[in-house]
Amino acid sequence: MNILIIGNGGREHALAWKIRQSPLCDSLYIAPGNGGTAGLAENLPIRVDDFKGIEQCCREKKIDLAVIGPEGPLVQGLRDFLEASLKIKIIGPGKAGAQLEGSKDFSKQFMKRHHIPTAAHKTFHDYELREAEEYLQKSKMPVVLKADGLAAGKGVIIAQTREEAQKAVRDILAEKKFGEAGKKVLAEEFLSGIELSVFVLTDGKNYVLLPEAKDYKRMGENDTGLNTGGMGSASPVPFATPDFMEKVEKKIVQPVMNGLQKEKIDYKGFLFIGLMKVNGEPYVIEFNVRMGDPETQSVMMRLENDLAALLDAAASGTLHLQKIKHHAQTALTVVMAAEGYPEDYEKGKVISGLDAVSGATVFHAGTQEKNGTLVTSGGRVLAVTATGASIDEARKKAYEATAQVKWEGAYFRRDIGMDLLSLAPNGN
Numbered sequence: 001m002n003i004l005i006i007g008n009g010g011r012e013h014a015l016a017w018k019i020r021q022s023p024l025c026d027s028l029y030i031a032p033g034n035g036g037t038a039g040l041a042e043n044l045p046i047r048v049d050d051f052k053g054i055e056q057c058c059r060e061k062k063i064d065l066a067v068i069g070p071e072g073p074l075v076q077g078l079r080d081f082l083e084a085s086l087k088i089k090i091i092g093p094g095k096a097g098a099q100l101e102g103s104k105d106f107s108k109q110f111m112k113r114h115h116i117p118t119a120a121h122k123t124f125h126d127y128e129l130r131e132a133e134e135y136l137q138k139s140k141m142p143v144v145l146k147a148d149g150l151a152a153g154k155g156v157i158i159a160q161t162r163e164e165a166q167k168a169v170r171d172i173l174a175e176k177k178f179g180e181a182g183k184k185v186l187a188e189e190f191l192s193g194i195e196l197s198v199f200v201l202t203d204g205k206n207y208v209l210l211p212e213a214k215d216y217k218r219m220g221e222n223d224t225g226l227n228t229g230g231m232g233s234a235s236p237v238p239f240a241t242p243d244f245m246e247k248v249e250k251k252i253v254q255p256v257m258n259g260l261q262k263e264k265i266d267y268k269g270f271l272f273i274g275l276m277k278v279n280g281e282p283y284v285i286e287f288n289v290r291m292g293d294p295e296t297q298s299v300m301m302r303l304e305n306d307l308a309a310l311l312d313a314a315a316s317g318t319l320h321l322q323k324i325k326h327h328a329q330t331a332l333t334v335v336m337a338a339e340g341y342p343e344d345y346e347k348g349k350v351i352s353g354l355d356a357v358s359g360a361t362v363f364h365a366g367t368q369e370k371n372g373t374l375v376t377s378g379g380r381v382l383a384v385t386a387t388g389a390s391i392d393e394a395r396k397k398a399y400e401a402t403a404q405v406k407w408e409g410a411y412f413r414r415d416i417g418m419d420l421l422s423l424a425p426n427g428n
Helices: 010-019 051-060 071-075 078-083 095-102 104-113 126-138 162-173 242-262 295-302 307-316 391-402
Strands: 002-007 027-032 065-068 089-091 121-125 143-147 156-159 184-189 194-202 207-209 218-220 224-227 232-235 269-278 281-288 330-337 361-364 367-370 373-376 380-388
Touching (some): 002 010, 010 295, 065 307, 071 078, 071 095, 078 089, 089 269, 095 281, 104 121, 121 126, 143 162, 156 162, 242 281, 330 391
Antiparallel strands (some): 361 380
């Protein structure tokens, strides 16, 4: 097969790394790719929102399978656009299915319709600022405030006090902190528990569960500081016991699949389910309609299957013929970010030390080559992933590798996976 991956982040690099291992993959292309993907595939200078350019590329390169990595083009309807003129296999839902991530209000209403456990919430439009402020004045703190649309993983604020909540809702609705994504805001009950991410691959009827993961969203150690797209991940998750995962399938995954079919939403691709384990029970925090970043980096390390074969089956409607296999090892990913991220940061810093890395795989995200030199080009620059027989071994390998890589202002959390070291498997 000739395969095209659309995207330029660490997730796409990890997918390319895994797909490249498949004997089914003849030619691999990435649009636009990054400074690391060029070693695995042909980078194509096409933006993820250039639908016509992507269509033309599919024709010229005789693409058999297109994998849409990021949420933006999915929510904008790239699948629908390509299907209107091409007969190729596509991984990623159409515009209707992508609403599960594109609108948090749609997602909540979908869960309500199909009796999927989630936190209580109330939605306010931008013209309902006063009503939102009055509601928050009476709400129990802390409260979670979410911009309705896509905000690059940064549109969630956990307000500890009423003053913080009032400011946050004004920032979103009146000051347009998140632009069009904040035309509506969700005020959501705060759930106290442990988070994990579950990944589903579906052909619209059948599904398989990929290895689960835990990610680390906050910028600072001990989960402090601003929300980010993700500063690290680990897989497996000790508290995702067989009994708990059985509950996840019965109470969440199967109702989601049934709901999509009932609403005649043809969904082929990944579904990321962000969960909170509360007193042993799973509750949905959010849906994403693609793989997570940096969870993909850890998940791909543990996936034993041929990824190209899995994706082909999902796009073809034959996923029931596949049986998922996981490596028993632990994978851990440490994200290296630019100084200032997730706010303003400088680009163009020269990266060194990659040749000295051993015992780990470095996935690129915000990198590019300039005149033969690798430089930073984004906020999250690299993701260093290592595997081991235990979380402790994987941590040691990942951090030994991370210490080799340098650029001016490089930052990374030093506590990724620390909370899992002593976590009891039956912990809530």
